[in-house]
Structure formats: C-alpha cells, structure tokens
Amino acid sequence: DAKTTQPTSMDCAEGRAANLPCNHSTISGNEYVYWYRQIHSQGPQYIIHGLKNNETNEMASLIITEDRKSSTLILPHATLRDTAVYYCIPVNNAGNMLTFGGGTRLMVKP
Amino acid sequence: GAVVSQHPSWVICKSGTSVKIECRSLDFQATTMFWYRQFPKQSLMLMATSNEGSKATYEQGVEKDKFLINHASLTLSTLTVTSAHPEDSSFYICSRSRQGISNEQFFGPGTRLTVL
Numbered sequence: 001d002a003k004t005t006q007p008t009s010m011d012c013a014e015g016r017a018a019n020l021p022c023n024h025s026t027i028s029g030n031e032y033v034y035w036y037r038q039i040h041s042q043g044p045q046y047i048i049h050g051l052k053n054n055e056t057n058e059m060a061s062l063i064i065t066e067d068r069k070s071s072t073l074i075l076p077h078a079t080l081r082d083t084a085v086y087y088c089i090p091v092n093n094a095g096n097m098l099t100f101g102g103g104t105r106l107m108v109k110p
Numbered sequence: 111g112a113v114v115s116q117h118p119s120w121v122i123c124k125s126g127t128s129v130k131i132e133c134r135s136l137d138f139q140a141t142t143m144f145w146y147r148q149f150p151k152q153s154l155m156l157m158a159t160s161n162e163g164s165k166a167t168y169e170q171g172v173e174k175d176k177f178l179i180n181h182a183s184l185t186l187s188t189l190t191v192t193s194a195h196p197e198d199s200s201f202y203i204c205s206r207s208r209q210g211i212s213n214e215q216f217f218g219p220g221t222r223l224t225v226l
Contacts, residue, residue, distance in 0.1 A: 043217030
C-alpha cells in the first residue's frame with residue numbers, strides 16, 4: 001500500500017471549512033483513498049472514499065488531484081464534535097486490511 | 111446506531127492474569143473481523159484477522175500464543191490476552207467490513223486494558 005504524508009495537527013474555527021490534505025504520491029492505479037477519523041478514546045469512523053473522481057456525502061467532500069498523488073478532505077462547516085484524528089489511507093479494494101498512519105489531529109476551536 | 115460492540119469497555123487486571131475481550135457484529139454475520147491495538151498517542155496497529163471457523167491470521171510480530179483469537183460464530187470474535195503484563199496495557203479495537211465493500215469498516219468502541 002502507498003505511504004501517506006499528513007500534517008501532524010491543524011486548527012480550525014468552528015463553523016468554518018476544515019481542509020485536511022494528504023499526500024500519497026506513490027499510490028497505485030488500483031488503490032482507493034479512504035478517510036477515517038478517530039475521536040478521542042473511541043473506535044475509528046469511516047468518512048468517505050474515492051478513486052479518482054471527487055466525492056461528497058453527508059459528512060464531507062473528498063477532492064482528489066488529477067494525478068491522484070494527493071487529496072483533500074473537506075469538512076464544510078466544522079463543529080466542535082469534529083475534533084478528532086483524521087486518517088488518509090490508500091488501499092487496494094481487493095483486500096480488507098487498513099494500515100493507519102499518523103493522521104492529522106484536527107482541533108476545532110470556538 | 112452501533113453495528114459493532116465490544117465488552118468490556120475497560121478492564122484492569124493484575125499482571126499474570128488473562129483477559130478476554132468480546133467483539134460482536136450486531137447487524138450482520140461477519141466471517142471476517144479484525145483486531146487492532148493502539149498505544150497512547152500512537153496510531154492503530156492491525157494485530158490479526160479473525161476468521162470464522164478457522165485459525166486467525168496474525169500480523170508479523172504479534173504472538174499468537176499470547177493473543178488468542180476465537181471466532182466461533184458469525185457474530186462473535188474474542189481476543190484473550192494471556193498472562194498479561196503491563197506492556198500489554200493498550201486500547202484494543204475490533205472491526206468488521208461493510209457488506210460488499212471490503213475496505214469500509216465498522217469499528218467497535220474499543221476496550222481499554224490496564225495491567226497492573
């Protein structure tokens with residue numbers, strides 16, 4: 001699976017958009033980009049995934065660059081409950097295994 | 111609502127004792143479930159893949175005789191930490207895949223183990 005680089009931490013004002021970048025320059029053609037988040041002392045939660053097209057669901061939007069070497073998770077209106085560690089995980093859709101990197105600790109502030 | 115539960119949510123035990131953690135799939139029969147471990151301020155690390163009716167598959171560096179996994183039914187997988195030591199203190203989390211979408215996983219709430 002491809003390696004990822006994410007900022008260690010980010011701050012965001014409540015109500016503003018949170019844009020979380022992820023670099024996955026070694027991603028292969030059959031790897032999707034999955035995003036999960038983990039609120040403190042809880043199990044991770046699936047957010048969204050994509051292959052090459054931008055995706056949107058009720059939680060977030062995912063923007064994937066045309067060369068697929070990076071992506072950005074967008075929380076359009078961050079709330080205090082969005083404070084969590086966000087993980088970007090490229091993974092071959094043929095398998096089940098998720099390899100968690102360091103993630104980005106997002107702190108949403110009032 | 112939650113689709114994966116774990117019990118207990120936390121446990122404190124003495125060194126040398128064994129602790130069993132249960133992971134239940136509440137809405138779907140899962141032939142495969144996963145066990146992760148997370149040390150403080152670190153990321154999740156996959157320990158093993160639990161397979162219903164067969165032996166678990168352990169990741170490199172995880173002692174299968176110390177971390178016993180049993181997946182006796184399609185809704186229950188158990189992880190037993192045998193002869194626990196303080197270095198086994200960690201947050202243990204299980205998961206199962208969403209039906210038909212292998213990499214979209216539902217995680218349990220986790221079990222915090224503290225070994226004194």
